[in-house]
Amino acid sequence: MHPPLLVPSILAGDHARLAESAAAVERLALPWIHLDIMDGHFVPNLTFGPGTVAALRRTSGLFFDVHLMLDEPHRYVQPFARAGANLISIHVEPPGDHAAILARIRELGCQNGIVLNPGTPASAIEPLLGGVNLVLVMTVQPGFGGQSFRGDMLPKISQIVAWRRARGLDFRLEVDGGIDLATAAECRAAGADTFVAGTSFFGAADPAAFATEFQRMP
Numbered sequence: 001m002h003p004p005l006l007v008p009s010i011l012a013g014d015h016a017r018l019a020e021s022a023a024a025v026e027r028l029a030l031p032w033i034h035l036d037i038m039d040g041h042f043v044p045n046l047t048f049g050p051g052t053v054a055a056l057r058r059t060s061g062l063f064f065d066v067h068l069m070l071d072e073p074h075r076y077v078q079p080f081a082r083a084g085a086n087l088i089s090i091h092v093e094p095p096g097d098h099a100a101i102l103a104r105i106r107e108l109g110c111q112n113g114i115v116l117n118p119g120t121p122a123s124a125i126e127p128l129l130g131g132v133n134l135v136l137v138m139t140v141q142p143g144f145g146g147q148s149f150r151g152d153m154l155p156k157i158s159q160i161v162a163w164r165r166a167r168g169l170d171f172r173l174e175v176d177g178g179i180d181l182a183t184a185a186e187c188r189a190a191g192a193d194t195f196v197a198g199t200s201f202f203g204a205a206d207p208a209a210f211a212t213e214f215q216r217m218p
Contacts, residue, residue: 009036050080081110082108138177139178
């Protein structure tokens, strides 16, 4: 299992000062930041596009974990790769040739990931596991921050971990939604290794103390 990795979600940062939010993560020596891209169709919210990612890239050396919550992700992987994404994840739910899109992300020089919503069974991504760098299990219904963690996703995490072990694969297993110190520990016990924290990190009275406490997780 990979060492635990805390990935702050800039969606919960100050949208008038996104570069400052990213810089605050970098000052804590946290290597990754999560960028949620929403289109108002696949999820009922809008966030930002490749131009914002490119602007952040000009001032940040962080690893950009870009999560596309889009109806037509194949149209946007190239713009986000050019904008400075390091890893681009797509959802399995929209129709399309997911394997081809994942391969295209790698051709563009990025790592790739596959994402599944709470209502989507783990079996939906099983055929794709051999060709990904990351699997993201949503532990809330995506669209808005600040939702409560769904503990019924823990068996799904365990199932994906079992497949990873049985097949000798090395992808990271990320969780996103309602992640704080307590729920991260539950997900870690189920086998997750990469933890997206939005409200709990940027809303913490002391984000540095939050990060320090997180890093004590086995």
